[in-house]
Amino acid sequence: MSDNLCSIALPTTKSKMAILAKPLILIAVVLWITSAYLVQPLIIGEEVFERWNNETVGVFTFKVLFILVAIGAIGGYFASMFKHNNTLRMAIHLTSMILVMMYIYVTFSIYS
Amino acid sequence: MSTIREHSLIVPLLVFGVAAVYFISLSSTVPTFFNVNSDAPLFIIAAKFFRLSHPAPGSPLYNLINMAWLHGLPFFSTDYFSLTVLNALCSSAVAAVLYAMTRNILAPLIWLAAGVVVTQSIILEQYCLTVLFMLVSYWCYRNDKRSWAYALASFGIMVNHLAGFCILAYLANDVYQKNTLKPFLWSFIALPLLAYLPLFNRPPYLLIDNEGLFAYYDYLFGGHRGLIGGLAIIPTDDLVERIWEFSRVLLGGLGTALILIALGIKKIWKDDFVLPLLFILPAFYYFTDLDAMTYTYMTVSIAFGALLACHYEWKFARIACIVGAIVLIGFNIQWFDFGRTLDADQTQATWYETLDKLPEGTVLQIDRGGCCALLWVMLYNMEQDREKIFNIKKYIVDTPPSERDKYIDMVQEAADNGLLYEAVVTDNDTYRVETFKIKADELIRFIQDPYAPRKPIDEKIIISQVH
Numbered sequence: 309m310s311d312n313l314c315s316i317a318l319p320t321t322k323s324k325m326a327i328l329a330k331p332l333i334l335i336a337v338v339l340w341i342t343s344a345y346l347v348q349p350l351i352i353g354e355e356v357f358e359r360w361n362n363e364t365v366g367v368f369t370f371k372v373l374f375i376l377v378a379i380g381a382i383g384g385y386f387a388s389m390f391k392h393n394n395t396l397r398m399a400i401h402l403t404s405m406i407l408v409m410m411y412i413y414v415t416f417s418i419y420s
Numbered sequence: 421m422s423t424i425r426e427h428s429l430i431v432p433l434l435v436f437g438v439a440a441v442y443f444i445s446l447s448s449t450v451p452t453f454f455n456v457n458s459d460a461p462l463f464i465i466a467a468k469f470f471r472l473s474h475p476a477p478g479s480p481l482y483n484l485i486n487m488a489w490l491h492g493l494p495f496f497s498t499d500y501f502s503l504t505v506l507n508a509l510c511s512s513a514v515a516a517v518l519y520a521m522t523r524n525i526l527a528p529l530i531w532l533a534a535g536v537v538v539t540q541s542i543i544l545e546q547y548c549l550t551v552l553f554m555l556v557s558y559w560c561y562r563n564d565k566r567s568w569a570y571a572l573a574s575f576g577i578m579v580n581h582l583a584g585f586c587i588l589a590y591l592a593n594d595v596y597q598k599n600t601l602k603p604f605l606w607s608f609i610a611l612p613l614l615a616y617l618p619l620f621n622r623p624p625y626l627l628i629d630n631e632g633l634f635a636y637y638d639y640l641f642g643g644h645r646g647l648i649g650g651l652a653i654i655p656t657d658d659l660v661e662r663i664w665e666f667s668r669v670l671l672g673g674l675g676t677a678l679i680l681i682a683l684g685i686k687k688i689w690k691d692d693f694v695l696p697l698l699f700i701l702p703a704f705y706y707f708t709d710l711d712a713m714t715y716t717y718m719t720v721s722i723a724f725g726a727l728l729a730c731h732y733e734w735k736f737a738r739i740a741c742i743v744g745a746i747v748l749i750g751f752n753i754q755w756f757d758f759g760r761t762l763d764a765d766q767t768q769a770t771w772y773e774t775l776d777k778l779p780e781g782t783v784l785q786i787d788r789g790g791c792c793a794l795l796w797v798m799l800y801n802m803e804q805d806r807e808k809i810f811n812i813k814k815y816i817v818d819t820p821p822s823e824r825d826k827y828i829d830m831v832q833e834a835a836d837n838g839l840l841y842e843a844v845v846t847d848n849d850t851y852r853v854e855t856f857k858i859k860a861d862e863l864i865r866f867i868q869d870p871y872a873p874r875k876p877i878d879e880k881i882i883i884s885q886v887h
Contacts, residue, residue: 333676333737337744340675344535344748347672348755350665351539352762353456354848356712357792359661363710366652370708374649 372415379407432516435528439512442532442749447508447542448758449501450769453792453851456713460544461799464499465626467491469802472620472627474546475639480616481578482546503544511541511548514723517555521562522730526677526738526745530726533745534673536718538752547719550580555723557586558698566590566603574610582702582720589697596693624807626798650710658712666707669715673722675748676741677729684731695731699724763851768796771843771853774886775800775809778841778855782809783834785842785863787870793843793853810834812863816870827867835860841886844877855886 349355383404390396451460459474466473467486473479489506496502511531518527531537540547553576561569569590576583587607594601617636621628628639652658674681685696702720709717729741756762771793778784786794797811816827834840835858842858845851859881866872 330736333679333740336676336679337740337747340671340744341748341751343668343671343675344533344751345672347535347668350668350715351536351672352454352756353713353792355665356456356715357845357848357851359712363712364652364655364658365646365650365710366655366658368654369650369652369710371649373653 367416372412375411376408379404379411383407432520435519435525436512436516439515439528439532440509442753443508443511443538443541444505446538446753446757447501447504448763449497449504450766451498451500451772451796452543452758452763452766453768453853454758454763455539455543456716456792457543457545458713458792458795459546460500460503461795462627463503463544463546465799465802466620467503468499470620471622471802472617472639475627475642476546476580477577477640478614478617479546479579480613481575481610482549482580483616483620484613485549500544504542507543507545507548508541510552511537514548514552514555517552517559518723518726521555521559522727524730524738526742527726527730529742529745529749530674530677530729531723533748533752534719534722535748535752535756536669536673536715537722538756540716540719542756542758545716546580547582547716550576550582551720551723553579554583554586554698554720555727557583558695558724558727561586561590561694566594566599567606570603570606571609574607575613578610578613582705582717585698585701585705585720589694589701592697593692593694624802626802647710647714648705649708651708652710662707662712665712665715666703669706669718670703670721673718674725674729676737676744677725680729680732680734680737680741681725683734684728688728688731695724695728699728765850765852767851767853768792771855772796772800774855777886778809779839780808781834781837782839782841783812783831784809784855785840785858785866786811786813787842787866792851793845812867816867821868824867828864831860831863831867838883842877857883857886859883 383400387397387400387404390400448454448457451457462473463479463483463486465471466479466483467490470487473483486503486506490499490502493502496505515528515531518531519525521527537548553572557569557572557576560566560572570587573583573586573590576586587604591601591604593599594604617628617639628635651662671678681699685699689696699721702717702724706714706717706721754761759766775797784797786797794811794813797809798814801807801809801811810830812827812831816824819827831840838857840858840860840863841855842863843853843855846854856877862878862881
């Protein structure tokens with residue numbers, strides 16, 4: 309079997325994956341062409357044009373999520389530096405939590 | 421034979437030639453509203469009248485190249501077609517570079533088959549040149565010419581900010597690999613090109629209203645501030661729609677190659693995460709961006725996805741991809757041929773001619789004419805060498821409510837003198853835009869609250885239509 313996927317799936321015997329791989333690839337080609345057909349109205353601008361100026365401006369956006377995750381990650385990183393000092397570790401976690409709550413409060417206040 | 425294939429320039433040149441014929445034959449020779457071609461008038465203004473263009477970040481290098489091309493080769497039928505040909509050639513160069521980097525026909529075929537690539541290669545846009553800079557930059561990085569890589573990415577940013585992803589990915593890798601960060605300093609080499617902004621910002625001011633520093637800051641960052649990561653997770657309406665759009669762009673663009681890409685990422689991730697990052701980051705950027713039109717950023721992911729697909733040896737899947745891509749190229753010729761199957765009515769050109777029929781001092785509202793029509797009025801005034809048409813939408817949105825009274829007076833006066841008009845899209849499928857003489861009432865309500873949801877035009881406010 310020359311196909312690498314098949315050799316990854318099962319190096320010695322033909323697994324179900326190996327038998328199904330080629331038909332699945334052929335189905336994927338059909339799906340590709342179907343998706344290319346379906347994406348046409350979007351990429352010639354027809355769909356997005358109808359929505360121009362009508363996007364929902366929400367309060368909980370990806371940007372807010374990124375910042376929350378960043379605060380948590382930075383807090384977690386600093387806390388991990390003090391694994392043997394429970395008081396300090398908990399204080400850092402608490403600070404992160406307060407910062408997250410403050411950020412959410414400020415964001416929602418501005419929005420409202 | 422294999423030596424010729426691996427080292428000669430013949431095949432890349434052949435790929436370039438075939439791709440150029442493909443893209444140029446599909447291109448639009450006259451301006452069009454299709455393919456979210458909304459930035460085109462800004463690029464023409466910048467190249468023809470030596471002004472500023474789209475803030476991303478001002479595209480100084482792109483504008484300088486366009487200027488040289490437009491004024492150096494003045495034999496094209498229209499300015500628009502001239503710059504579109506340049507874009508098509510850049511896209512063809514991307515195909516050639518993809519072949520040269522992989523020595524595999526699969527990579528350029530994926531590029532040529534992706535619908536989003538085709539639609540952005542046959543209009544006047546900057547993404548193909550950006551991708552070209554990014555690819556060559558990555559090629560240098562891969563060959564351990566890191567200073568060149570950072571420098572080329574820096575010049576890429578002067579075309580479009582998407583090239584910044586190269587610098588982010590290289591920097592992450594260099595820090596992780598504990599490489600010296602001296603080459604990173606080359607990222608700043610293209611910064612002097614930003615001097616373009618104050619040098620070419622001159623009356624009549626179009627995008628930066630004055631010479632104040634805050635105006636420049638607002639130009640560079642203001643427009644994008646609310647867009648990056650601005651897609652709302654709650655409420656979920658737009659998120660659900662984006663998932664559907666993203667899936668179609670990704671599957672319709674890369675299709676079967678996604679299997680090879682996934683296997684390629686799995687194979688190389690531990691040794692080299694730069695290439696996977698350059699595939700994932702632009703896609704993620706589009707996915708989280710507020711503006712639905714930024715699906716155009718996916719052109720970058722398509723190019724780096726094509727490289728990734730060639731990293732995994734699976735003969736059957738590769739042949740299937742090649743066959744699928746060739747079939748799709750055939751379909752693309754049917755789907756995206758300007759003048760024949762796409763924009764057969766040349767709706768932009770038809771509407772643009774009606775601007776000649778508007779009287780001097782017209783106040784024109786283009787909110788329901790869409791973003792596509794808005795900026796063409798700016799170009800029209802530049803070509804007339806005077807502000808024949810006052811493009812009121814341009815001024816209202818950025819004006820605080822307390823300062824909008826002067827526009828209400830202006831609209832009322834224009835209505836009294838029969839000079840108040842509105843351009844409206846009357847057919848979304850063909851992008852037909854028509855211009856009507858209107859009454860003032862509804863426009864005044866719009867000025868008071870420009871962000872309120874817009875309803876279709878009420879026939880009661882129409883006085884007459886401009887033919």
